[in-house]
Amino acid sequence: MPILPPEVFIKKQVAAVQEYSILAGRAIADLFSRPFYWDDIFTQMDSIGVGSMPIVVLTGFFTGCILALQSATALQEFGAVSKTGTLVSLSMVKELGPVLTGLMVSGRNAAGMASELGSMKVTEQIDAMRALGTDPVRKLVTPRLIATVFMLFFLTIIADAVGIAGGALVSVGMLGLNASSYLHSSYSSLVHGDIVQGLTKPLFSGFIIATVGCFYGMRTTGGTQGVGRATTQAVVVSSVFIIVMDFIVTRLMIGIFGS
């Protein structure tokens, strides 16, 4: 790849941010006007939501298991093994559930969107769609945006639940803790602010995954090699954005709820 002069590089980056903002803005604006592509919305919900269930359940479950194992070892030193449930549930609900679910769905679906739309772009199917009088943002991007935001919210809840269940399995089966006290401490440690914080993040993550995935797909050039490049960029950028967004939302929530 040729090395660009700094001013050309900066111009390209600014233009990319502008293009991304326009795409995201249009996708949001299309939520409020007809026509709606309900078939596409439900198809995407199935593909993104139901299709991501296995990886989200497995990731959530084993994260909970690992968290229980690791925290129990540390808590044992202070004679606070009974607090394992508290640590697992707080970590899962506030942080690991939303972030890991976001990252897993990003790896699966931002890549999927970028490659699908990228293939359509390089084979002129997007141009054909426009030529046939259909707005590709409305037909392709908006349904993916709605589906990702909606389904990621519920996937996060599932990841949280199976994570706590995984923690329970390890705590009871391997560490010999009492099941009732684990579940009670898990439940009682959670407050309203924790839930709000944990369930606000997937709304932003869903937005990032759909818009970044579609953005890289829609601007793909350079044939099959370009599709591969777009897919990689979509996963990398959306994953980084999710982590950055997580930091910002966490800071905001601490400001609002105080913990």
Place this chain on the structure above:
Amino acid sequence: MPEELSSPDRSSSTAPAGVTAVVQFEDVSIRFDGKPVLQEISFSVERGQTLVLLGPAGCGKSVLLKLANGLLKSDSGTIRVFGEEIDKLRRRELYALRARIGMVFQESALFDSLNVEDNVAYRLHEERVPEAEAHARVVEALKFVELQAAIDKFPSELSGGMRRRVSIARAIISHPDLILYDSPTGGLDPITSTTIIELVMKQRDVWHTTSLVVTHRLQDAFILATNRFDPATGGMKRLPRDGADHGIDEGTKFLLLNEGKIVFHGTTEELVHSDDPWVKRYLE
């Protein structure tokens, strides 16, 4: 031949009163990454006319077609389609205008997740046309391109020529007032190319649709200029040389591009008798 070949009256589907040019370019220029692709292009296409765009690869023929459909925006100049200045239209207005334009893409650009019927009926489904009516129109369009048997197939199951025919069926299903053909014979064998050119001719002579045909095959261009579709035989027929038109279709004009500039615009007669050395070399 099927009954749909009876020549219809197209006078009702028109541009605004007083506008005769369906497509009009005035000093249109466009650059990609700073490199000029088209420079000060000016021409117009009258209603019912077929303009064949010729030129070497990379001279800007496909870009010109995409500009005419608003798929690309020019850097300068004015493009009018049906009298509307295409660069000044809002997003919704542009999509409404495109409902009157059919386009056949270089590599067919069929939606690979949809079967032939859904590909051809795509525009009708978007317009919420009832399913029974949409099916009947798909069958009619597929009859026109002689591909009824492939209605349930997916694009991956079709040959290159069949894909191109489905693409033509998709472009003509709504009986557009303007059709843009982007290298409809590109990458096809000579026999299939002739079949595709015959379909372009059939559309020209049966529906009298205004069209822009991009091609790099001189042979295709001259077949279009010297033949007419014969409904009696269902094939093309050489125009008689003894007639007033000297065996050349009067409605077919030529536009030659080289390095983003127009080097020739005129009739078949003017083209073959051109004194321009580049044109002569190109025709040889």
